[in-house]
Amino acid sequence: MTPASEAELAEQIVAATTPLSIRGxxxxxxxxxGTPLGTAGLSGITLYEPGAMTVVAQAGTPVAQIEAVLAAENQRLAFEPMDHRALMGTQGEPTIGGVMAANISGPRRISVGAARDFLLGVRFVDGAGNIVKNGGRVMKNVTGYDLVKLMSGAHGTLGVLTEVSLKSLPRPETETTLILHGLDDTAAVAALARALGSPFEVTAAAHDPEAGETLLRVEGFEASVAYRVAELKALLGGEITVEQGEGDRWTAWRDVEVFAGAQGDVWRVSCKPSDAPALVAKSGAQRVRYDWAGGLIWLLTDVGYDLRGALGSYDGHATLIRGSGQPRFEPETAGVARLTAAVRARFDPRGVLNAGLMG
Incomplete structure (x- = not known):
């Protein structure tokens, strides 16, 4: 099913007698x-106000279309949404509804926040067929329950997004990447922490153990970037090279292209940055990439490998991004499971929206 309007979507959900598989x-x-229910028919930018840095789009609108419209006004989606196609070997076009439903955030999350932090308002249809609007089209609209944040990260289990209102930000004048060479994992995470703890506004912080490279991105006005790069080099010391200008490096890093086509399961682990090197050491992973200064670890493991069992107890969670045979999401504790079930019963009393996806 591919509804062409919000009203048609509501009718199809009401008429559903079996689970629906929601797809962007x-x-x-x-x-x-379940029966596939796609949002591709709900597409198009319905409002864009460059002066207010606000864009409103229907959920099935391709992310590329929104980015092109913003770029024409020298603006962007600052949360840097990942494109999964290379990693997953999939086709199609990423949609803004899918990005927001999964709260997809890239390397810049450490400096500007997550995708949900740019979400001003939503329209969605819940599991009972009710059309719900929450939030607004300006930042000051914060009245009522914050269903905006609730819907971002719910993966379509509480409602099907039909429209989102987003905040955009200006594109920077210039971009520079510092590359620290020869650091082991522990030293790299410590260096990234020093950089993030400095006043020099780092917008991405990553580590590639295979290449022995530790990466810091600095963006902004040219004079400011030059000053901050010089200060970071003095702060961190060691062997450092500098890459000027925008390139494909951070796009490839954002999309974890290095694991594309590689045999094995792909895991995404969120943790305290200081815990990351020890978790990697006992993970048994074939290949590793650190992002968010160590707060996010991408791991390539053997097919069917029990990563959660290998990691044991820690302050964080592991998500199976590519693979099968294990739960995609970290199993919930009993208390959280009861709370989650209560919320789902309120928004999807019949259990028809992406049933079983999140436990």
Whole structure:
């Protein structure tokens, strides 16, 4: 089913007698059991006010279309949404509804926040067929329950997004990447922490153990970037090279292209940055990439490998991004599971929206 309007979507949900598998662009390789229900028919930018840095788009609008419109006004989606196609081997086009439903945030999350932090308002249809609007089109609209944040990260289990209102930000004048060479994992995470703790406004912080490279991105006005780069080099010391200008490096890093086509399961681990090197050491992973200064670890493991068992107890969670045979999301504790079930019963009393996806 591909409804052409919000009203038609509501009718189809009301008429559903079996579970529905909600899909945006189909690029993340997730397909729950049930009748496919796509949002591609709900597409188009309905409002863009460059002066207010606000854009409103229907959920099925391709992310590329929104980015092109913003770029024409020298603006961007600052939360840097990942494109999963290379990693997952999928086709299609990433949609803004899919990005927001999964709260997809890239390397810049450490400096500007997550995707949900740019979400001003939503429209969605819940599991009972009710059309719900929450939030607004300006930052000052914060009245009522914050369903905006609730819907971002719910993966379509509480409602099907039909429209989102987003905040955009200006594109920077210039971009520079510092590359620290020869650091082991522990030293790299410590260096990234020093950089983030400095006043020099780092917008990405990553570590590639295979290449022995530790990466810091600095963006902004040219004179400011030059000053901050010089100060960071003095602060961190050691062997450092500098890459000027925008390039493909951070896009490839954002999309974890290095694991594309590689045999094995792909895991995404969120943790305290200081815990990351020890977790990696006992992970048994074939290949590793650190992002968010160590707060996010991408791991390539053997097919069917029990990563959660290998990691044991820690302050964080592991998500299976590519693979099968294990729960995609970290199993919930009993208390959290009861709370989650209560929320789902309120928004999807019949259990028809992406049933079983999140436990």
């Amino acid at each position: 662009g189909g690029t993340r390789g997730i397909a729950t059991d």
